[in-house]
Amino acid sequence: MEDFKRILKLQIIEALNLQGMQPEEIDDNGPLFGEGLGLDSIDSLEMIVLMERNYGIKIEDPREGRKIFESITTMAAYIQANRKK
Amino acid sequence: MISPLYIRSARAISAQESFASNDLSKEIRSITGNRFVYIEPNYQQYFTIMQLRRMSRLTRIGLVTAIECLKDAGISQPEAILTGTGKGSLHDTEKFMHAIREFQEGTLNPSPFIQSTYNSLNGLIGLHHQVNSYNTTYVHSGFSLEHAMLDAALLFGDNTIGNALIGAFEEMTDEHYIIKEKLGFWKNGAVSGEGCFFFYAEKDKNGSALAIEDIKLWFEPEENQIRQGLEELLSSHQIDWNDIDVFISGRNNDKRYDHYYNLVADKLPSSTHHIHFKHLSGEFDTAAGFGIWAAARMAEMKRIFPSLLLKEGSRDNIKHILFYNQYYGKQHVVYLMKTTA
Amino acid sequence: MSSVFITGIGIVSALGIGVRAQREKLVAGISGLKSAHFLNSIHKTEFPFGEVPYTTVELFSTLSDRGELQQSRLQALGALALEECLSSCSTPSGFIRQGLINATTVGGMTDIEDRYFELIQPGILDGDTDWASGLDCATGTEHLARRFGLTDFMTTISTACSSSANALQYGARLLQQGHLDRVVCGGVDSLTRFTVNGFNSLKNLDKELCKPFDVNRNGLNLGEGAAYLVLETEKGLQLSGNHPLAILSGYSNFNEAFHPTAPSPEGVGAFEAMKRAIEKSGLEPAAISYINAHGTATLNNDESEGRAIRRLFGDSIPPFSSTKEYTGHTLAAAGAIEAVFSVLSLHHQEIYPGLNFTTPIPGIELVPAKEYQQTTLNHILSNSFGFGGNNASLLFSKYD
Numbered sequence: 001m002e003d004f005k006r007i008l009k010l011q012i013i014e015a016l017n018l019q020g021m022q023p024e025e026i027d028d029n030g031p032l033f034g035e036g037l038g039l040d041s042i043d044s045l046e047m048i049v050l051m052e053r054n055y056g057i058k059i060e061d062p063r064e065g066r067k068i069f070e071s072i073t074t075m076a077a078y079i080q081a082n083r084k085k
Numbered sequence: 086m087i088s089p090l091y092i093r094s095a096r097a098i099s100a101q102e103s104f105a106s107n108d109l110s111k112e113i114r115s116i117t118g119n120r121f122v123y124i125e126p127n128y129q130q131y132f133t134i135m136q137l138r139r140m141s142r143l144t145r146i147g148l149v150t151a152i153e154c155l156k157d158a159g160i161s162q163p164e165a166i167l168t169g170t171g172k173g174s175l176h177d178t179e180k181f182m183h184a185i186r187e188f189q190e191g192t193l194n195p196s197p198f199i200q201s202t203y204n205s206l207n208g209l210i211g212l213h214h215q216v217n218s219y220n221t222t223y224v225h226s227g228f229s230l231e232h233a234m235l236d237a238a239l240l241f242g243d244n245t246i247g248n249a250l251i252g253a254f255e256e257m258t259d260e261h262y263i264i265k266e267k268l269g270f271w272k273n274g275a276v277s278g279e280g281c282f283f284f285y286a287e288k289d290k291n292g293s294a295l296a297i298e299d300i301k302l303w304f305e306p307e308e309n310q311i312r313q314g315l316e317e318l319l320s321s322h323q324i325d326w327n328d329i330d331v332f333i334s335g336r337n338n339d340k341r342y343d344h345y346y347n348l349v350a351d352k353l354p355s356s357t358h359h360i361h362f363k364h365l366s367g368e369f370d371t372a373a374g375f376g377i378w379a380a381a382r383m384a385e386m387k388r389i390f391p392s393l394l395l396k397e398g399s400r401d402n403i404k405h406i407l408f409y410n411q412y413y414g415k416q417h418v419v420y421l422m423k424t425t426a
Numbered sequence: 427m428s429s430v431f432i433t434g435i436g437i438v439s440a441l442g443i444g445v446r447a448q449r450e451k452l453v454a455g456i457s458g459l460k461s462a463h464f465l466n467s468i469h470k471t472e473f474p475f476g477e478v479p480y481t482t483v484e485l486f487s488t489l490s491d492r493g494e495l496q497q498s499r500l501q502a503l504g505a506l507a508l509e510e511c512l513s514s515c516s517t518p519s520g521f522i523r524q525g526l527i528n529a530t531t532v533g534g535m536t537d538i539e540d541r542y543f544e545l546i547q548p549g550i551l552d553g554d555t556d557w558a559s560g561l562d563c564a565t566g567t568e569h570l571a572r573r574f575g576l577t578d579f580m581t582t583i584s585t586a587c588s589s590s591a592n593a594l595q596y597g598a599r600l601l602q603q604g605h606l607d608r609v610v611c612g613g614v615d616s617l618t619r620f621t622v623n624g625f626n627s628l629k630n631l632d633k634e635l636c637k638p639f640d641v642n643r644n645g646l647n648l649g650e651g652a653a654y655l656v657l658e659t660e661k662g663l664q665l666s667g668n669h670p671l672a673i674l675s676g677y678s679n680f681n682e683a684f685h686p687t688a689p690s691p692e693g694v695g696a697f698e699a700m701k702r703a704i705e706k707s708g709l710e711p712a713a714i715s716y717i718n719a720h721g722t723a724t725l726n727n728d729e730s731e732g733r734a735i736r737r738l739f740g741d742s743i744p745p746f747s748s749t750k751e752y753t754g755h756t757l758a759a760a761g762a763i764e765a766v767f768s769v770l771s772l773h774h775q776e777i778y779p780g781l782n783f784t785t786p787i788p789g790i791e792l793v794p795a796k797e798y799q800q801t802t803l804n805h806i807l808s809n810s811f812g813f814g815g816n817n818a819s820l821l822f823s824k825y826d
Contacts, residue, residue, distance in 0.1 A: 015194075017138045038135050041688055045195045045629060052192045062629045139686070166681070171562065173584075182542055185623050190468045198624035199686055199813065202531070203563070203584035208814025211683040217694070220681030220816055221592050224530075224584040226564035232581040232596075239599040243427060260546040267545070267555040304568070304577045415568070 056084030087238035090286040091293035094157035095381035099280040109390040121278040121367030143256040147206040154283035164246035165219035169229025171370025177201040227412025241288040252283035253371035274338035278367015282374030295384035301419040330400040335410030359396035431670035434656030436511025439753040440476035452778040476649020476754025493573040499616040507652035518665035522607040525579030528567040529589035529613030534560025536616040586812030591761030612654030612762035638721035638748035646722040649754020653762035676707030676821030693734030695817035703819035720809040721748020732790040747780030747794040761810035768806040
């Protein structure tokens with residue numbers, strides 16, 4: 001799981017174009033949105049694209065996405081449980 | 086007649102080392118191939134990783150140019166933001182078109198779509214400086230910057246605002262270069278260019294070195310219309326051809342259009358300096374911005390950049406500057422400017 | 427400041443070609459939204475669209491004279507609206523300075539996107555490529571200006587969904603400060619795969635008919651169309667002899683620095699734009715008889731616009747509705763289309779019913795006008811808000 005979280009962080013860094021950011025800088029349990037990493041609604045849409053392209057997980061409603069993307073830990077758990085590729 | 090735009094600061098990112106020094110004192114860079122490519126500044130000093138994440142090539146330089154322009158004027162929040170661009174962020178437009186095709190209209194990344202919107206840079210400047218204000222973007226090829234200028238003058242004229250950030254931004258891409266090639270843009274001597282220019286202007290004279298006193302726009306004019314329009318312009322400002330100290334022309338090495346500039350050059354006395362600028366910037370919809378930037382900087386520094394001289398005149402004291410640019414025979418623009426120092 | 431009179435209107439939307447077609451549907455409460463036929467996109471039946479119900483060829487054949495217009499849906503729509511607009515009022519005799527202030531979000535993309543990938547291949551399509559110039563926003567405007575003799579002064583504005591509302595404001599300033607005697611302002615956008623996928627990537631297209639100001643709203647429906655209005659000053663009226671249809675009595679553009687696409691939840695920008703437009707006219711909010719809301723039915727817009735309306739008008743909120751349920755969101759054309767609807771409302775003293783509404787948004791509790799009604803209308807506020815925080819409001823007043 002720790003390895004997967006690191007891969008996921010790298011994927012997020014790439015998808016959101018966080019140039020120069022290291023995976024270690026993203027807290028596993030810290031909030032990705034708002035006060036934490038500081039992501040916003042557009043990032044949430046970018047991560048929906050990431051989920052579909054990398055894991056075959058379709059998220060239709062962005063509000064649903066925000067719950068899944070609460071932290072790296074919640075996101076990783078959701079992917080592990082629902083991934084289609 | 087317009088309410089004059091008193092230019093307090095001007096910044097340019099171009100194919101020349103025009104940004105850091107804010108002049109043209111560095112060695113002139115010659116062209117590689119048939120394209121002038123702008124020199125990008127180091128963004129790290131301006132933005133955090135989070136701020137940079139969604140900015141593409143053009144919006145980055147646009148925002149940096151605007152930041153430095155406002156900094157030079159000592160202004161944190163202008164009362165309005167007006168820009169002009171022919172094509173906006175082409176990289177984003179193209180990226181999104183490719184994504185639509187590649188993913189067959191499936192789930193797509195929204196960022197290129199958002200950034201392809203012509204007013205996205207305006208929004209970013211507003212966000213960066215927390216400017217809640219009048220904000221607009223003109224997208225009319227060789228008239229784009231001029232309508233931003235004219236609109237700012239109108240907003241000065243009806244006292245809506247007392248100052249404004251005005252700018253133009255343009256980029257060229259490999260794909261768009263091919264399209265313009267097919268449309269014949271580079272067939273007769275003109276070379277492609279790109280750049281970004283911002284001006285901070287005030288309604289009142291304080292501290293500015295250059296005033297844009299009038300702007301005239303003509304679409305596909307007959308030579309007579311230009312002649313007559315110029316005569317009217319000069320007389321409405323109570324000056325004549327002999328008062329013009331510097332003539333800045335948009336000559337782009339495409340001989341088909343030289344006759345327009347000759348119309349003006351032939352009227353001027355030999356003592357008038359004749360300047361051009363597209364040999365250093367290349368040709369693009371808002372290339373006029375490079376010429377206006379040069380005028381503003383030369384007025385501030387009280388000297389003419391030697392690399393711009395097409396024909397040296399004998400005037401020591403620069404007061405009246407006439408600027409004439411046309412874009413492929415369609416949009417013709419004239420600026421009458423006056424140094425205020 | 428001298429008054430700005432509206433003396434001509436022309437329009438094309440999903441409701442049909444021409445002012446009469448629009449009004450018939452608006453009075454009857456009939457929407458133009460349905461699956462798209464001509465849009466080249468896999469999404470054309472997935473979402474409702476406000477597509478103008480004719481092929482581009484049919485649109486051109488409706489024009490009295492096509493002139494040198496390019497084979498472009500954008501130009502066909504623009505020309506139809508301009509033809510009606512200019513023929514609905516007389517052109518002044520003698521020398522006058524006139525202009526065309528156009529607006530578009532993606533120019534001639536509709537007719538270019540299908541051939542784009544051939545276009546960028548070196549060596550292919552080297553022959554007649556004039557059509558490729560349509561990618562430029564200026565090209566459509568210039569072709570329209572040439573066709574209708576408006577080449578003296580022209581420009582194109584692109585501020586996303588507020589574009590043509592800003593075109594009207596710029597035109598008004600040019601008139602009021604004496605740069606022009608008469609100006610034609612408006613906007614045009616045709617449905618494109620580019621824009622449809624753009625809004626789909628933002629996940630704010632509703633698969634059902636859009637439900638402005640409803641708690642269960644789930645996004646917008648895209649549309650296409652064009653609308654233009656002739657603006658004249660008092661001096662222009664003396665020359666033209668035109669009888670004004672309405673007065674453009676106030677306008678404002680106010681950009682809020684909040685987010686690249688989303689409005690602030692409190693609707694700061696919307697509030698300021700409306701407030702300043704009313705102030706410019708010298709009126710009080712209480713004088714407003716009706717609001718043609720931006721009302722796209724996205725989660726964000728309707729909440730922030732609703733809050734702004736609440737804050738500005740307090741407990742005495744004038745009747746309001748969105749006409750996006752009829753036309754879809756026509757982007758750069760929306761401001762001008764809704765300006766025409768506002769002029770029609772004033773002229774006929776009638777309010778068009780909002781559609782698809784059942785339950786108000788909790789906490790905002792705004793209920794749009796749901797029935798067609800004839801009533802006294804003196805001043806109508808029309809909102810157009812766009813990406814980047816660009817908010818524009820126009821205020822139209824009855825001409826007696």
